[in-house]
Amino acid sequence: MDLADTHPDPKLIIEMFKFNFGDHNSSSDMSWAVSDLERAMSRRATNAVVFISNFWSAIEEAQKMELVVPPQDFLNKIISKNKIPFAIQPPNIVKAQPDSEIGDSSQETKSDNYVLGKLLGEGGFGSVYMATRSTSVASFDFAIKIHNPSPLNEDSSKAQARFQREIQAIKSLQHRGIVPYFDAGIDRQGRPYLVMPIIKGKDLREAASAEPFMQRVALMTDVLDAVKHAHDNDVLHRDLKPSNIIVRASDRQPIIVDFGASYVIDQLDKQSLTTKAVGSIGYMPSEVLANPKNRSPLHDIYSCAVITYEIIAGHRPDSADPMPLAAVDPLLTPLDRVLRRALGPASRRHPSASELRNEFLEVLSKTSRSYN
Numbered sequence: 139m140d141l142a143d144t145h146p147d148p149k150l151i152i153e154m155f156k157f158n159f160g161d162h163n164s165s166s167d168m169s170w171a172v173s174d175l176e177r178a179m180s181r182r183a184t185n186a187v188v189f190i191s192n193f194w195s196a197i198e199e200a201q202k203m204e205l206v207v208p209p210q211d212f213l214n215k216i217i218s219k220n221k222i223p224f225a226i227q228p229p230n231i232v233k234a235q236p237d238s239e240i241g242d243s244s245q246e247t248k249s250d251n252y253v254l255g256k257l258l259g260e261g262g263f264g265s266v267y268m269a270t271r272s273t274s275v276a277s278f279d280f281a282i283k284i285h286n287p288s289p290l291n292e293d294s295s296k297a298q299a300r301f302q303r304e305i306q307a308i309k310s311l312q313h314r315g316i317v318p319y320f321d322a323g324i325d326r327q328g329r330p331y332l333v334m335p336i337i338k339g340k341d342l343r344e345a346a347s348a349e350p351f352m353q354r355v356a357l358m359t360d361v362l363d364a365v366k367h368a369h370d371n372d373v374l375h376r377d378l379k380p381s382n383i384i385v386r387a388s389d390r391q392p393i394i395v396d397f398g399a400s401y402v403i404d405q406l407d408k409q410s411l412t413t414k415a416v417g418s419i420g421y422m423p424s425e426v427l428a429n430p431k432n433r434s435p436l437h438d439i440y441s442c443a444v445i446t447y448e449i450i451a452g453h454r455p456d457s458a459d460p461m462p463l464a465a466v467d468p469l470l471t472p473l474d475r476v477l478r479r480a481l482g483p484a485s486r487r488h489p490s491a492s493e494l495r496n497e498f499l500e501v502l503s504k505t506s507r508s509y510n
Contacts, residue, residue, distance in 0.1 A: 144205055151200065158196035183220045190217065190224040197226075252282055252333070259381075269333070280320065283332040283396075305332070307373045307397045315364030317384075317395045337384045337393055345385035345392075346449040351467060352505055355498050357385065358446045360392045362495035365442060369435045369491055373397070376433075378441035379421045380449065420444065420454050425484045436484050439494055443480030446473075446498075455481060472501045 142148035152171040159178035165171035182189045201207055214225050255268030269282035308319045321333035346354045382396045423440035425432050447455045450463055463470040476497045480488055488494040
């Protein structure tokens with residue numbers, strides 16, 4: 139209210155704050171606007187990361203309107219009053235109490251900290267490192283994914299929602315073909331992190347290259363079983379590709395990793411969803427490229443079809459006119475029929491991962507020849 143009173147139209151400022159907190163309806167008068175804002179803030183307070191993002195966006199907008207923003211200590215008191223475990227330290231937002239310390243091997247760390255090792259990989263949503271956590275009993279190795287740039291500092295509203303989505307997704311999934319996460323939180327630098335086991339193996343493209351053709355199809359039936367489990371729990375992966383599937387060396391089990399682009403069906407505020415196509419070029423169906431808000435299991439089903447074709451032919455299919463796999467080996471002819479449907483228009487594609495998997499199993503059962 140103090141901030142609003144510094145503007146010629148106080149209700150305009152309240153409405154601006156309401157909008158940033160997800161209430162896009164106009165209130166009839168000032169008293170209703172204040173009440174509506176309080177309700178909107180209360181709803182968002184259940185998700186600390188979303189609340190602090192909304193709050194900071196509103197403050198930044200007030201600054202652009204040349205309003206005199208309250209001092210940092212005053213703003214942090216408001217945040218603390220709403221029991222939000224963050225603090226403003228312009229230009230950044232920091233975790234008031236970090237969930238864990240993450241440092242390199244040159245730093246002195248306490249027993250419950252993660253010490254970073256070598257970089258294992260990088261992607262659009264963060265970097266994955268080898269990490270060690272030591273206790274009084276032993277040291278344990280993990281893979282730790284650190285979101286960078288921090289969703290709390292850059293493109294915060296969408297990146298934070300993406301991080302929350304990944305956590306929500308993985309918590310609901312319990313399947314041998316999906317990587318489990320052991321820990322998650324935000325470190326002292328404001329970086330969200332995810333801790334997972336180290337999977338010793340090769341990515342699907344490399345692992346499949348040493349297998350007979352039909353064994354490659356068999357690997358994809360395991361992948362589709364995991365995709366079915368995700369879909370049954372209302373989770374879409376949306377970035378399935380060979381590098382996001384690791385074949386564990388010990389038992390040849392394909393394991394899907396990296397749910398950074400995942401979408402939990404019907405669990406997100408529509409205003410927080412991305413308007414850009416999510417996924418990797420070459421693995422996204424045409425309907426998603428045409429309309430990024432098109433979210434359905436058909437996205438993952440298409441990706442699985444592309445992957446299947448790729449690990450057999452050695453390259454992704456031409457979406458307009460894929461070369462028949464029968465050209466690679468005539469006994470792959472039954473697979474061509476299945477993949478033509480899975481790679482085709484959404485209206486004719488397999489409606490579920492289980493249906494595509496069943497057709498792969500049928501192809502396997504009819505193919506008795508061994509590949510060497």
